[in-house]
Amino acid sequence: MFKPFLAVLAAVVISGCSTVPEEKQDERDPLQSFNRPVYDFNMDVLDKYILRPVTVSYVAVTPQPVRNSIVNFTTNLLTPTDAINAGLQGKPSSMGVNAARFLVNSTVGIFGLFDVASSLGLKHQDEDFGQTLGVWGLGDGAYIMLPAMGPSTVRNLTGDVIDNYVMPEIALSTPQTIAVFALKAIEARASLMAQEKLLEESLDPYIFVKDIYFQRQLYELHDGNPPLKEEPTDFDEDFLENL
Known part of the structure; x- marks a missing residue:
């Protein structure tokens, strides 16, 4: 799904970006x-x-407890990714916490709908592959x-x-x-x-x-x-x- 975007990006790179005023140049x-x-x-x-508009409607019709469960559920689904990235970054403690969170919340927390793990002191360790690449030295x-x-x-x-x-x-x-x-x-x-x-x-x-x-x-x-x-x-x- 990134191919159309990359094609546009390539065209911009080829054409150059010298149209940006000098005082607004940012090397980043x-x-x-x-x-x-x-x-x-x-x-x-x-x-x-x-x-x-979609968000305003969603907030208006969705009770806060339901929203909390949705956040818990989606976070739990991606917790194995956090655990893998923690391992790749050389953080065994964070990896263990995320693995334990996934086990607890997927069972006692009913497929992650309830964040039981946090009440046990297992706080979510947010790790992503972008951070992993940064830890590995990539700019x-x-x-x-x-x-x-x-x-x-x-x-x-x-x-x-x-x-x-x-x-x-x-x-x-x-x-x-x-x-x-x-x-x-x-x-x-x-x-x-x-x-x-x-x-x-x-x-x-x-x-x-x-x-x-x-x-x-x-x-x-x-x-x-x-x-x-x-x-x-x-x-x-x-x-x-x-x-």
């Missing part, structure tokens, strides 16, 4: 002349007319704004393909994988409702989102202890959590 973002229109499309079309690569998917980098796009398609396909059918992705996207959007004003009031929402994204990646790569001191920000942690 060599594809800015492509990324900005995609960002505008995501926000002004997809989010405004599809994702946000971020170019920043990419993906149609309908939001911000990413070359490294994390590769990781997302492995985490969200290759690994789940081992246990889930394609329709099930798509359903899980859609539910996660709606819940992520719902959690950002309270942060919309921050985005609207920023001088340049595109740069705002990009900077938050890179801060979040650094935070995750170093398990919440990044080596560089980050500038203080005004946004809520939930904004970072769902990028």
